Amino acid sequence: MKWLIGVLVVLAALAGFAWYAVLDGAAPARAESEVDLAAYRALVANDAPETLPTEVRVEFVGASEAPSFATEAGAFRGDVNMTYTAFQLLAPNGSVIVDGAVDGDAIVQMTDGEGSFEEAAYQRLLDATAQAAHVLITHEHIDHVMAVTRHPAPETIAPRLRLTASQLQGLPQHARGGVLAPAIAGVQPLDFTTPQRIAPGVVAHAAPGHTPGTIVIYARTPAREYLFVGDIAWVMSSIENARGRPRFIRWIIPEVDPDRPAVLRQIRALHDIAAAEPQLVILPAHDDAYLRRRIAEGALIEGFAVN
Template structure:
């Protein structure tokens, strides 16, 4: 890493803490702006969204959404794939078993190695990889793999995500050093950023400083937003309920920011947008049955 690059990385790390908490207006004007921006990258739109579950964390609704009861709730660990005529784009990257065990906190939880192997193959063939946020179940598949040198250059990460991974990672296994900033496609933007035909990143800090949501419109005209971890369930969005207070404290979430995002997401289905909640394991199987998303990743 050259001296000037080290200096730029240092200045970026210093300044980012002053910018990631910026206020974004989540309203109809933002949606209009996203829809316009989705046409700014030339190329044919994706035709399908594929989905895979590679692990589970058994919990309860009480541990998932504020005011929930003790009924079981499976927190699915997932990744998504956009299918284009000339390639694919991956959204999130899975994780290895060691990182999975971190989430179990000493308890053995279901992990599907063959599904994570499929994610690794899909990442290798993808034209781009988008990371919704800095937590291990979303980014470890790029950071902790023998294919790191092949995957990192096509992985889009925000300055805020890199800042977290550099200075305050969720676990030691995710920590990166300043030289690795050059390995990735690092982007910085205020509220939205188009990155592929009809794919727009949306800043959504709160769960983590670098959380983003992802908008896409398929060739058939249907619109989707991948909501990341703004909520862990569709119920949280439908009822505009945040995570339980204990989880908010444990994670270090910014509840005020998440509140604005939940209010906005709650309105979007009425505007024709299908939400895709990463950790849901109740509604997403129904979406599979209806053919709204496809099961399994498309591999060459």
């Protein structure tokens, strides 16, 4: 009988550990003011329709597979395709780039050589970054910054960068030799603690949690509204189900979600917004299948426009 009790105790402990490490990612029941859609709309309410972005484009620069339970706590749907993207907002007064994706070396480093990389897509991203009016990154992780930290023309892109102090602080580790080009290192940081209008129809707002420098970016075109959420959620189902990443991800990748409670609050807020505003196009950066559905629906166009 003692051995049976011992076995049951061990099984209970394992079940508890599995719940804690893999299954539990529930967002709180309420999270107010984490994502202030009303404030974003107010900042661009007076922007003339002819000045707004006209197209939202996406580049799929690389991809790798991950088990679904690693992307969303409690999800067991087999492997999912994780894409590495950047976005382009085409506008009459100049384009806005969102994120810098990966380069070939970064994809090898991140995936042990098992990921795919699209050289032509990355070159378009480099060219578009050099031609943009504004360049933003949703956060300072390796898979979102390569076209910034390793751009071959840093003096060209530096005046276009709209970065926060936390983002700038996190960039050197992703630069060649761990040192940013002087032009980029010298960029004057911006403060998005309160929402800031970047360009007609475009607003940036700090949302620390996944990283200290995470931001969300709102954009309005004449046809739709968009919300770029970076890695607050890796897959759209995480928002739909109000579940964050499992805890074990942070044990493997310590720089992910240093403020997990903040991320879970943001996911709750996005979940509620998605339910209340179904026309709003929410764009997590890595959900390949979801982003391609948005292309099929006409909300996104694949491939950057470059001169």
